[in-house]
Amino acid sequence: MSELVVRDLHRSFGGVQAVGGVSFTLRSGDLLALIGPNGAGKSTCFNLLNGQLRPDSGSVRLDGTELVGLPPRRIWALGVGRTFQITATFASMTVVENVQMVLLSRARRLFGLWRPAAAQFREPALTLLGQVGMAAQADRPCGVLAYGDLKRVELAMALASEPAVLLMDEPTAGMAPAERLTLMALTAGLVRERNLAVLFTEHDMDVVFGHATRVLVLDRGRLIAEGSPDEIRADPRVQSVYLGGEA
Numbered sequence: 001m002s003e004l005v006v007r008d009l010h011r012s013f014g015g016v017q018a019v020g021g022v023s024f025t026l027r028s029g030d031l032l033a034l035i036g037p038n039g040a041g042k043s044t045c046f047n048l049l050n051g052q053l054r055p056d057s058g059s060v061r062l063d064g065t066e067l068v069g070l071p072p073r074r075i076w077a078l079g080v081g082r083t084f085q086i087t088a089t090f091a092s093m094t095v096v097e098n099v100q101m102v103l104l105s106r107a108r109r110l111f112g113l114w115r116p117a118a119a120q121f122r123e124p125a126l127t128l129l130g131q132v133g134m135a136a137q138a139d140r141p142c143g144v145l146a147y148g149d150l151k152r153v154e155l156a157m158a159l160a161s162e163p164a165v166l167l168m169d170e171p172t173a174g175m176a177p178a179e180r181l182t183l184m185a186l187t188a189g190l191v192r193e194r195n196l197a198v199l200f201t202e203h204d205m206d207v208v209f210g211h212a213t214r215v216l217v218l219d220r221g222r223l224i225a226e227g228s229p230d231e232i233r234a235d236p237r238v239q240s241v242y243l244g245g246e247a
């Protein structure tokens with residue numbers, strides 16, 4: 001059981017307060033959506049959580065360990081994984097090799113191993129690819145894959161580092177609607193099976209309301225609502241923000 005406790009995060013850029021006092025808790029088993037209009041501060045929040053940006057003030061604790069001030073690699077090593085909006089695979093390497101690289105990197109971190117990558121961790125990499133429905137394409141180069149399949153590979157790569165907490169920045173961006181729901185159904189299954197804690201940003205409300213266990217709504221750097229998908233759908237403040245009225 002893991003817990004990421006975020007308290008009173010602030011971050012400004014010049015005169016713009018991108019994140020102004022954000023607090024929430026993410027626990028194992030949560031599939032928590034962070035939504036909000038363009039410019040609300042979602043990406044900034046993610047960058048504050050994984051160490052790419054440092055907050056002006058506030059705290060992020062993973063099971064009691066303060067993450068603020070640690071470099072991204074250390075935060076990753078402590079169990080906070082991340083997928084990005086842009087795909088981050090090596091195009092000339094095969095699907096399975098991309099996953100093997102992450103497994104190898106994790107083993108080096110844990111055991112100081114350093115041996116040629118080719119033969120290492122093929123079986124566990126194939127197991128992970130099976131979990132995301134990509135085992136049949138394991139030996140194809142990533143560069144020839146369809147976009148939706150690349151996103152699945154990235155999910156397998158994120159899982160390979162055995163995160164306690166996974167941050168997914170617009171996991172379904174650029175996908176067809178049916179593919180989006182499939183990827184999120186897959187993610188929801190992984191949350192249950194692995195007791196993962198997932199925080200994701202998403203613009204597609206069908207994906208959010210169909211799969212999130214809870215929803216956070218950000219507007220101009222502040223959380224204006226938190227609740228179940230049904231509560232959020234019925235919340236007049238949220239409707240107002242999305243309809244462009246005064247919050």
Ligand SMILES: Nc1ncnc2c1ncn2[C@@H]1O[C@H](COP(=O)(O)OP(=O)(O)OP(=O)(O)O)[C@@H](O)[C@H]1O
Binds near residue numbers: 018043
């Ligand atoms: N590096 C930066 N320098 C200056 N301003 C920034 C920077 N990053 C973000 N901002 C500003 O902070 C605010 C929040 O931006 P952010 O990208 O976090 O929003 P977002 O909710 O992720 O938006 P989108 O849905 O469009 O991706 C915006 O006003 C943005 O212009």
